[in-house]
Amino acid sequence: MKHFVCILLLICSINTFSQSRFAVSDSLFNAVVVTDSLNAKKELEFQRTHIKTTQQKQKYLLNKAWYAYFRNRFDESEKLLKTGLNVKGNTTPAFEADRVKLQSLIATRRNLYAESNKIIDDFLNQGAVSQAVRADFNLTACHNYISLGEYEKAKHRALASYAILKKKQTYLKDVIKIKIYSSLYNVYYYQAKYDSALYYLYRSEPLLKEGSEAKASFYDQIALVYTITEKHGSAIHYYKKGIAIHEKMHNSVTLCHSYYNLGVSYKEVNADSAIVYYDKAIKTAREAKYDQIIGFALQDLGDIYIIKKNYGRAKELNEEALAIFQSMNLERGILHTKLNLGKLNLETKQYDQSLKVLHEALVLAKTxxxxxxxxxxxxxxxxxxxxKGDYKLAFKYYQLYSKTQRKVMRLELQGNIDNLNLTYQVKTKDAKNEALKKEVNLKNKKIKAEQITKWVVVCLLIVSVFALVFLRRFLMQRTKLKELELTLTQSELRLLESEKEQTLNELELLKQQLISKNALITELNNLVVENEQNLISKEQLSSLTTNDQDWVQFLAKLQVLFPSFAETLKNRHPNLSNTEFRLAVLIKLNLSDKEISELLFIEISSVKKAKNRLKQKLQLEASEKLDAYIGLL
Known part of the structure; x- marks a missing residue:
């Protein structure tokens, strides 16, 4: 029993891992199916070899159908969908939504717009559909209605999705939000409300990743508006930005669209550049098997060659375009191509052929x-x-031409008036909303300011109480500290006075010793002179009068009285000799010339001369006193 449970757990673990790996492959496939055919095929092959359940088999067949759809193989895609339906087993709501979406898109790509909308409505009317899926399906229906020219119905579907977006802002994926804004752009674009179109388009920009396919489409849509409003320079700029991304993504369907649109913009300003991009559009569309773009590009090229008077090339291109449009049963393309051929035959004076195609075109135009x-x-x-010379019919059609043209002009004028009125209403409404918004903001700010003021007052009172308590304690501690500092200062002053008095006494004693020593030396010198004996030489006497050890002791005591004097004097006058420095020291001690002469063992007159030399050395003015200057050092 124990072994049986272990085996059962192992089988369940393997099955869970297999399902998890299949789900990862499914996510990878969805990420690359549009842009990377090779990796998409690799994921499909992995899924094929790892099918364990009926649901996985159904998902594999659906993914394969999506792969065929994105490669424009609609018959194959539809066949795979039917094969998937024959696989017995329960399906999830998400799977059903994905299957119905693909079915409706296949009908759309086959220009069966009404059938596509029926598929969508039948599915949505079931009721058990999530809001995100409902929003996505409404967008496909919006696209179908735009293709049918039913713009109000398209607008209704797009706004229904927009209402879901506003309610479920955080629950919708960014890709759905982008599609909603893009659909609203398309609706207003086809209704010639370009300001509204650009408004919704720019709302999608923050959701777009740089260098992505969606960002390229964003540039294409901006350029399309500029093309319609005849701002061709701006249109060309944005088309090229979009094409730079499309070329990196290697998506031939979107790339041929962009080449074609760029050709349309260049057609108005530079026919030769337009021909280059129309040729690129045709080449890329042939690779993608996108007949509709091939037909429109051929028709526009034919129009350019008519203007260039290259009628042979123009006829060849328009006839090829006409064959494509007739195979697709695309009346709009057939009509414009026949108009081109009628104009070509008119200019080449093939009037019968011109009348034939123009009457055919007239039937389509009236329809x-x-x-x-x-x-x-x-x-x-x-x-x-x-x-042809049939002036009666010429006059008849001229009258119809004039009448219809006046009607177009009136409609354009009315459209301009309506646009101006709409712009005025929108701006007035925006101004009122802005004024109301400012009023509400001011009231909110006032209420907030009052609340903040109350809180600030309460906080200030609390802080004031704490501050007063702290200040009282601080002042008491400060008073005690000052009393203690005063006591210490008085003690230090008494000690300093005692030390100063002792130093002065020692200095006086040292001075008397120096004076006594110098007196003794004088007597000895006199004895030497009297007896004419060279018992003590003059050099020895000089050394006795300038004994460094005595001066060191003397200066040490001086340092106590005047701590910074010696250093200041040397810093200001570094060129003083030892004798001059000693003289300055004695002057600092406020000694008289007599006392200095006794200490230095020189005459009083010599002391005065030495002072004059020192004054010059210190670079003092004649009016300055040496004793006062040294006393201030």
Missing amino acids: SEDLIDLVYCYEYLYKTYEG
Whole structure:
């Protein structure tokens, strides 16, 4: 029994590890499926060889269908979806949402927009759908309605997702938030409300990672607005920023879109540069098998070559574009290509062929109810009939041309007025909101200021009480400390006075000894002179009068009385000789010339001369007194 339990636990552990590794592979696949075909295939192969449950098999087939979808293999993707449905087993709500989303996207890419929306609505009407999934599906429906030209319905779906975003701001993934802002941008862009479009677009910018595919799309969308508003320099700048990212990501679908859009911008300012980027768009779109971009790029190139009068090349390009649009049943592309061919035949004076394609274009223009296209149809028709010499029909279509053009101008004028009114209303509303916001902020600040004032007053009172208590203690301690310091200072002063008195006595004694010594030396000198004996030489006598040991003792006592005198004198006048220094010391002691003469064993007149020399050495003015100057040192 014990061994059986261990084996069971081991099997469960292996199964759990296998499921965990499959989930990791699934996450890796989702991260690279759009941009990295090779690594996506590696993860699919890993999943195929590690399928342990029916749910894993269903997930593997769904991932394989997504892989085919992103490579524009829609038939294969749809077939894999059906194969996955035949696998028996329970599915999770997340799996069902992923499957239905892919099914609707396949219908969208096949231009079956109504069918795609039906798939979405059937799924959402089930009720048991999370708000995040509902927001994501609404965005796909919004895209479909834009493609159908039903902009109000598209706006309704986009705003429904935006309402979820405002309620569930923290629960939605950044990718869903970005898609919501992008959808609102698209709605307002197609309604020609460019300020509102840019407003929602810029709200997505903080969510975008630098160098990512989403950041490239952000640049493309800004450039698209600048293209429409005829700011082609700015449009070209942003398209190139987006293309730099697309080229690094190697996503041929988005790259061919960007090349095409850049060609559209260059078409207005530099036809040769436009041709370069249209060619790049066609080449990249052929690699991605993206026929719609190929058709539009060929049609625009044909238009450029008509302007350049290269009619042979223009006809070849427009006919190829027409064949693509007819295979896709894309009426808008067919209409514009036929208009190009009608214009080409008109300029080459092939009037019958021109009339044939222009009447076909007129039928499509009336169906689409696009006034701009009708204006072009009527213009080319009246010019063709005029060239052919049928002035009656020429006049008829000229009248229709003028009437339709006036209607377009009135609509444009009304649109401009509506935009101005809308701008005024938005700005007025913003101003009112701003004023109300400022008023609320002022009230909040006032309330907060009053609360802060109360707290500050209370805190100040508490601090004041503590400060008074602390100050009282501090003053008491300071008074005691000052009394103690005064006592110590008085004791130190008495001690210093005692030491000073003792030093003065010793200094006086030393001075008397020096004087007695010098007197004795004088007597000896006199005896030598009288007896003319050289018992003591003059050098010996000089050394006796200038005995260093006695002066060291003398200076030591002086240092006690005047601690900084000797150092200050040497610092200020470093060039003094020993004799001059000793003279300065004796002057500092306030000795008379007589006392100095006795100590230095020289005449009084010599003392005065020595003082004059010292005064000059100290560089004193004539009016300055030597004794006063030395006394202040």
